[in-house]
Amino acid sequence: MQLLVCFLQEQSGPKPRIMAITLAYLLLVVAAVRGDPCLIISEINADNPRLDTTEFVELYHTSGQRASLDGYTLVFYNGNGNVAYKVLDLKGQSTDDRGFFLVGSLDMLPRPSILLPPNTVQNGPDAIGLYHTSAARYTERMDVSALGLVDAVVYMTRRTGGAEFLAETLTPGEPAFVEDETALEGDESIERCLLSEDRWGFQVASPSPGQRNNCTPPATPATIPVITELKLGGGQVDGFVELTEAPAAGPLVLVVLDGKTDRVSVSVDRSYMKGQCLLMFVNVHSFAFSGAVAIYSGRASDFPTGSPLSQIQPLDAFVFAGPGNKPSANLTETLIPGREPYQLSLREGGFYLSRCGVATWARDPGVFWEAQQTPGQPNQCPWPKICPHMISGGTDSPPHLPPWGNSDFLINELNTDTPGVAEDGEYIELWHPSGQRVSLQGIWILLFSAHNNKPYREISLSGHFTTSKGYFLLGSDRLVPAPSLRLPPNTIQNGPDAVALYRSPLGPPSATQRGIPTKGLLDAVVYRQRGSDRGAQELSKALTPGQLPLLEDPEVLPGDEALSRCRGLYPYDLSAFSVAPPTPLRENSCPRPPPAPEGVVISEVASGHWTNHSQQRAFLELHGKPRTDLRGLVLTVYDQERSGTLIALPLTGSIDQDGFYIVGNVTGAGEGCRTPSCVFYFFTVTLCLTCRSVEDGPVSLSRCSCCKVRSPSSWTSSSPTPRSTNLCPSSDFSSHIDFCLGPPSNEWQERPGGELHGL
Structure with a gap:
């Protein structure tokens, strides 16, 4: 090639x-990917500037050809009461030769196939459903129904909200779309566009009735x-x-x-x-x-x-x-x-x-x-011939979200300690992985004090929305850019404390849960100042188990700094954060990670719970080339019962001159885990080891094969040898024996006592 x-x-x-x-x-x-062609709702314009005289609903048949609409019914729902306010039987109608069909106002161009009086299509919170079954099932004033539904759009405006029931019934797992009338100069519409593979979504764009939608990346x-x-x-x-x-x-x-x-x-x-x-x-x-x-x-x-x-x-x-x-x-x-x-x-x-x-x-x-080649020019994308994957039942998360990491709100950036005594630049930045405008209805932020392990402030975010890029900012009233939710200066404490994010639609999380609430927890960050490593143990145990509080180190950068999410979308994962320049309402400015060191392996593991011997120590030994810098590696411990990560500890320091690095409660532990809190978290892990009896003394698992990484056969139980060569079986004291098992012969006889003897 x-x-x-x-x-x-x-x-x-x-x-x-x-x-x-x-x-x-x-x-x-x-x-x-191709499937059978289908009819979809491709565009809606429900709210025109001034008088609503150019409203329309556009249907599209994914064959891109003329298609009969017999058997289809279009139903318009009012979000105030969740009942139908208009029903259109499409019998006898058909799409045009390109697959489009328009229902709209008399002043519309091109002229719709079905004409509507001005101001017919309501602005939201409302919905439009497309059904394929007997039209006799659907009448005005009927309750919202998913029977016979093949496609639906639920929408609202920035000012309204209140479309949750329509969305749960017609587009389960997909929130209502917000038609933002300020997104464009002049008029705008809700247009269906392909997100990825066979998943569709909506975006605000210039109206294009009877034409291909303006779906620009x-x-x-x-x-x-x-x-x-x-x-x-x-x-x-x-x-x-x-x-x-x-x-x-x-x-x-x-x-x-x-x-x-x-x-x-x-x-x-x-x-x-x-x-x-x-x-x-x-x-x-x-x-x-x-x-x-x-x-x-x-x-x-x-x-x-x-x-x-x-x-x-x-x-x-x-x-x-x-x-x-x-x-x-x-x-x-x-x-x-x-x-x-x-x-x-x-x-x-x-x-x-x-x-x-x-x-x-x-x-x-x-x-x-x-698609056609267009180097240096906007892409010329064809209209995809795929049917939406959205009306076959509910989903655990909205289909426009990436399937990796978290699919709900996250804490994206935290600035708790700003230069000067005013502390008027503090903020908390949230982010939604959809990267879109999303309602914060039912979302709460709790600010915890490590002094008493109780929230010193509970903040409801209901009624607010993220920006069009998924960000939400709350912070000091003098912060630039201006936060959507303003706090008095010096509200966010410097630490050791915590910020926790909850979904709690029935009220503040602390009202229904004792102690530190964990039900409905979406994300959390526990942080500290220098010299306060152990000051937030209870908060860490409840909110970010197995992890050390983060340090917003003021000595890392000149001027101000923040804790920024840089390495992943998993919730309550403190290893995802780095100290970085503040970037409120902008993409985080993350330091470039160093390349992961090569040739470092886990050499020995021991837990304080494996035997009842008084000298049983808990440690983990790494082995590699002397003086290898370990930055870029994260020590991760998984718990099968919890089905998740128990510890995620970024390593610091380097392999010593003898090729070893120790994490744990032994002399000379590495820099990555020197504090008592780290030892406490890491070595309360209980593992099962049956290769030695507890009377034999302390025991560890030692790597005894140099070259089989990630292979269970590389490990042998032995006496602990931290910072020393592992005690492994020696070939010098082994014998090679060949034997064959088969059925007993007639020459075998049973001795008294059940023993066998023979030739």
Whole structure:
């Protein structure tokens, strides 16, 4: 397979910067997901400026052709009482030759097939349902029903709310959409767009009745480049990878990975040889191959050809699978966690892929569709021929959320200690993983004091919404940007204390739970000052079990600093936070993580609960190359009964001169776990060990095979040897015995007492 890597020269104007790369091969094509065509609600305009004389509802048949609407009924629901206020039987109607059908006001252009008086479609909280069954079932003033429902849209305005019952009935698991009349100048509508794979969502856009919706991918921050187009060639040296412009991203490197070996095939800096091309040859033994293209912060020297897959998370990635040749699970889960590779099938010739899904998250091949090549120009995306996956029953989380990590509100940034005595720059920033405007109805923030382990302030967020990017800010009234919910200066205590986030629709969490509330807990951060490591043990035990409180270290950065979520979307995971510059209502400014050290293994484990011997110690021993810096590694302990992480402890310090690093209650424990609270949390873990009797003295599990990482057969029970060579079985005192088991022969005789003897 020929592989051409070419950086095109930057163009003037707003065109995106382009990286070009050929993945040239024969007989490969995208196998797009297809299903039977269906009728969907594709666009609604319920609220016009001034008089509502251009309202409309647009239906679309995903075949893109004329289709009969016999058997369909359109029902309009009022959120005030949840009853139908208008019913339209579509019998005898059909879509136009492109699949569109309009119901709307008399002044509408193009002219609707069914005309409505002005101000018919209510502004919200309301809903529109599309049914496919006998029209006699549906009448005005009837209660909301899901019987025969094939599609529905529940919507409201910023000022109203109150569409929860309609959403629970018609779109279970999907909240009502907010038609924000301030989103655009002039008029706007609610338009259905593909999010990713076969999942649909809605967004506010300029009205497009009878036309393809204005589904443009979301704008990305200046610090996060994303892949927007790919060309996979069919033997021609003309492929490319196109990225969005990200001038604040710093140095970037494009990395191509082999799906069979998980190793780097090519890595090229963004700024390398502008206007020229670098030709490389890669041998591939099968056309049905798999692999990935990834964008990282860094330089090509950080990803040399032939090096293994980096555990550093990429900024964006595209993983693909050939027929019968999937990439490894390690490659998929590292680059696109929770997503599936783009499936290719056989066809002669090359093809083009464009980012067409409007999902706000990156690293998702499902947002790409086969489309016309448009390098340096906006993508030309076709209307997808997929039916929505939304009316087959309830879901545990809204379908527009990414399936990895958390799917509910998170604490994203915390600034509890600002310079000066005024403390007028404090804030708490929340974020919703959908990255969209979301209601905070029923959400509470509790500020806990470690002095008495009780909340000193309970804040209800009902009636508020996140921003259009999913952020919500509460903080001091002099904070810039202005918070949505203002607090007096010096409200948030400096620590040791905690901030906890709850979903509690029936009132404050403390009203129904004794002690430190844990029911309805969505996320929590326990934090401290210097010298107060043990001051929040009870809060840590309840809210962030097994983890040390965070230190908002004022010495890390000049000026102010904050605790920012930088490494994951899992709740009450303190290892996800870093000390970073404050960025309220903006993407967090996270430090670039160091590369994870290689060659470090768990060498020995012992728990204080394994025997009843008085000298049984609890420790964990790591082994590696002397002086290896351990930053970038996190010690994680899992509990089967709790079905989750019990401890997530980022390591500090380095391997000693003898190649050891100890965590635990032994002499010379490493810097990662020196405090008594760490010892308490880590070594209350109870494991079952049956290889030795308790009378034999202290016991540990020791690694006795150098090269079998993650293999249970590498471990042997022995006497503890922290900071020393493990006590392992020696081949010098073993014997090789061959024996065969079979049925007893006639020559065997039973001795008195039950013993056997024979020849």
